[in-house]
Amino acid sequence: MDQSKTTLHHCKFEVPEIIFGRGLLNQIGSCARRLGGHKVFLVSDQGLFSAGWVDRALKSIMEAGLEVIYFDHITPNPKDVEVEEGALEYIRQGCDVIVGLGGGSAMDAAKGIAILVSNGGRIRDYVGSDRIIRPLPPLVLCPTTCGTGSDVSQFAIINDTERRCKLTIMSRCVAPDISLTDPDTLETLPDEYVCTTATDALSHAMEAFFSVASTSLTDVHAIKALRLVSASLVNAVRERTPGDLENLARASLHAGMAFSNSLLGIVHALAHPIGGLYDANHGSINAVLLPEVIKYDIPVVTEKLPELAWGLGHRTEVGGSEASEVVQEVLDTMLDAAGAPRSLKSLGVKRQDLPDLARRALDDVCIVTSPRQADERDLLSILEKAY
Amino acid sequence: MDQSKTTLHHCKFEVPEIIFGRGLLNQIGSCARRLGGHKVFLVSDQGLFSAGWVDRALKSIMEAGLEVIYFDHITPNPKDVEVEEGALEYIRQGCDVIVGLGGGSAMDAAKGIAILVSNGGRIRDYVGSDRIIRPLPPLVLCPTTCGTGSDVSQFAIINDTERRCKLTIMSRCVAPDISLTDPDTLETLPDEYVCTTATDALSHAMEAFFSVASTSLTDVHAIKALRLVSASLVNAVRERTPGDLENLARASLHAGMAFSNSLLGIVHALAHPIGGLYDANHGSINAVLLPEVIKYDIPVVTEKLPELAWGLGHRTEVGGSEASEVVQEVLDTMLDAAGAPRSLKSLGVKRQDLPDLARRALDDVCIVTSPRQADERDLLSILEKAY
Numbered sequence: 001m002d003q004s005k006t007t008l009h010h011c012k013f014e015v016p017e018i019i020f021g022r023g024l025l026n027q028i029g030s031c032a033r034r035l036g037g038h039k040v041f042l043v044s045d046q047g048l049f050s051a052g053w054v055d056r057a058l059k060s061i062m063e064a065g066l067e068v069i070y071f072d073h074i075t076p077n078p079k080d081v082e083v084e085e086g087a088l089e090y091i092r093q094g095c096d097v098i099v100g101l102g103g104g105s106a107m108d109a110a111k112g113i114a115i116l117v118s119n120g121g122r123i124r125d126y127v128g129s130d131r132i133i134r135p136l137p138p139l140v141l142c143p144t145t146c147g148t149g150s151d152v153s154q155f156a157i158i159n160d161t162e163r164r165c166k167l168t169i170m171s172r173c174v175a176p177d178i179s180l181t182d183p184d185t186l187e188t189l190p191d192e193y194v195c196t197t198a199t200d201a202l203s204h205a206m207e208a209f210f211s212v213a214s215t216s217l218t219d220v221h222a223i224k225a226l227r228l229v230s231a232s233l234v235n236a237v238r239e240r241t242p243g244d245l246e247n248l249a250r251a252s253l254h255a256g257m258a259f260s261n262s263l264l265g266i267v268h269a270l271a272h273p274i275g276g277l278y279d280a281n282h283g284s285i286n287a288v289l290l291p292e293v294i295k296y297d298i299p300v301v302t303e304k305l306p307e308l309a310w311g312l313g314h315r316t317e318v319g320g321s322e323a324s325e326v327v328q329e330v331l332d333t334m335l336d337a338a339g340a341p342r343s344l345k346s347l348g349v350k351r352q353d354l355p356d357l358a359r360r361a362l363d364d365v366c367i368v369t370s371p372r373q374a375d376e377r378d379l380l381s382i383l384e385k386a387y
Numbered sequence: 388m389d390q391s392k393t394t395l396h397h398c399k400f401e402v403p404e405i406i407f408g409r410g411l412l413n414q415i416g417s418c419a420r421r422l423g424g425h426k427v428f429l430v431s432d433q434g435l436f437s438a439g440w441v442d443r444a445l446k447s448i449m450e451a452g453l454e455v456i457y458f459d460h461i462t463p464n465p466k467d468v469e470v471e472e473g474a475l476e477y478i479r480q481g482c483d484v485i486v487g488l489g490g491g492s493a494m495d496a497a498k499g500i501a502i503l504v505s506n507g508g509r510i511r512d513y514v515g516s517d518r519i520i521r522p523l524p525p526l527v528l529c530p531t532t533c534g535t536g537s538d539v540s541q542f543a544i545i546n547d548t549e550r551r552c553k554l555t556i557m558s559r560c561v562a563p564d565i566s567l568t569d570p571d572t573l574e575t576l577p578d579e580y581v582c583t584t585a586t587d588a589l590s591h592a593m594e595a596f597f598s599v600a601s602t603s604l605t606d607v608h609a610i611k612a613l614r615l616v617s618a619s620l621v622n623a624v625r626e627r628t629p630g631d632l633e634n635l636a637r638a639s640l641h642a643g644m645a646f647s648n649s650l651l652g653i654v655h656a657l658a659h660p661i662g663g664l665y666d667a668n669h670g671s672i673n674a675v676l677l678p679e680v681i682k683y684d685i686p687v688v689t690e691k692l693p694e695l696a697w698g699l700g701h702r703t704e705v706g707g708s709e710a711s712e713v714v715q716e717v718l719d720t721m722l723d724a725a726g727a728p729r730s731l732k733s734l735g736v737k738r739q740d741l742p743d744l745a746r747r748a749l750d751d752v753c754i755v756t757s758p759r760q761a762d763e764r765d766l767l768s769i770l771e772k773a774y
Binding site: 010011012013014015017018019020021022024215216217220221223224228250253254315317 | 607
């Protein structure tokens, strides 16, 4: 199918209060108190505990005069059962504000817990768009990777362990009240996550920029994210220079502000079922799919390519087919230089699962804003090329 | 004094929910209802009433099942006495949500009324930064010019009629809950206001970009605003093409998102006392001051000039003194082509008042974020050059 969808002319733009800066993790407590909390439910993970960041957060919360319950029964690609356990614990302990500290997993788990404590039921009841009825408890999210964007986004992604799929929940309710980034936390991020989370930010920015729901309000953030990633990804991966890591944290924030409002596209519509089936790393899946999806999208987004080429660091004005080549070349070179995985096979995806994955992607909410209307055959073809 | 101030490394970014699009004025009612309102206090002016937009707003509010009280006892550069009258009327009528529809005057009056109904006292009690204690009633602001940015900003500017000065009130509380722009309303904007309000947006964007509190989050919006103004100002003034007018409305929004978070500088610090003393048009004052202030700022913001030149539509990469020349030239050419006033004298400012105006500007909150620390003599020199 080849027709392009019509671009939307109306726009809505909503972002939480944003706080960004080195050393600002010590404001967690005052943020939670400012939102009216007395007893904090802190969701984080064991890696951050070992790195000392959880202690920093606990100290800040207690110094703000609040009580705190610490919860870390979560795993990468957070599971429905973990979220349900967290919600029970929140209620049992009488908490009244949630803080999520970590990567996408800790933050999405915090969102899932927030959904259940005020809306009840099971997390799969809220799959899709705007299924949440009651307002969530106050929520502060503190990202510690360079990619997820969950700290500003209207998305929560939770794994359904029974059906082995990702549940994509989209609602303005799940955006937090405050997004607080302290780029110092990237110092202890394991090497492999610098690349995989930054390529997640990269795919957020590119899909947001191509989305049919993109507007000038989201485009400026998407392009800024691309400029920061293209300037700092390779250096951050190879040298771990604090300035480059901070740029990636900032890129993640800009990309999050873009995609939360313009939504995403085929990369994420495919990445969700793959992540659900294999429990594979989300950023790695995106890095593999992105070049193929961009190639597929390009014929219907030609007028946006010159700005995209500029965003990717190409400093001479280009147009038409030249812009298309520049975009694909720069992207390929960058992913190679950063050591990103380049095939689905290398991620453990089985070839016989591809048709099922293509089918499942059609049900993901992210496909709705793809600039090019893909059918099952198109999606399968993208998967095969990325295999 | 020549030293540059240090740029801030921490950033905070907060914007209201934003809705933008042609024909969306009919969502005023549902916005007010969504914020929990039952009886709307609608603040607008007689020009918008004659143009039919007030009727559209009233219809939307009534169709949403809400009651409404209409208030239009306001004048350009809204006065303390008007705001106090509005607050009394709001309380007498038992309203519970405020909608401001108009230019900066109607929206700032709506903000002033909101401050008084929940905090009491007189409007001058809230001058300066963060003096408001109690939360305001829900607030929806709908701009109908291409410049003020009041619909997203944390500022309210009210004239003190006794002391003949502008009161600058800055607080995160005065940003509305929802900013709703329907660019169709620009169709009936009188000719002279296209230029004067767009030059207000232009000065917001440039001052926000140079501000010591600017960050990547505000810079992307400042630059986008400049791109839109430089692409559409002259055409919008001369031809009133709907596309160019919409671009200016969008520029105003982007510039507002930038300056509300990065704050402003000397142009506004000087424009406020001038507007207070002469009741002159705010955008015209800015248009006159802007080139002189930019010239004054340039030595301490050299590293930002290449991006600024690009934002102003210059498509070849330039650096150093060349960028400085390009910026000044493009700005001068654009203001001339748009027919903006070019001297304080032409606005009715008296030469003997200049020393007093320079002194008053030192007390304005906008001076705090100027990239170059100006003393009274510097400010007087700028005023004399702009005379």
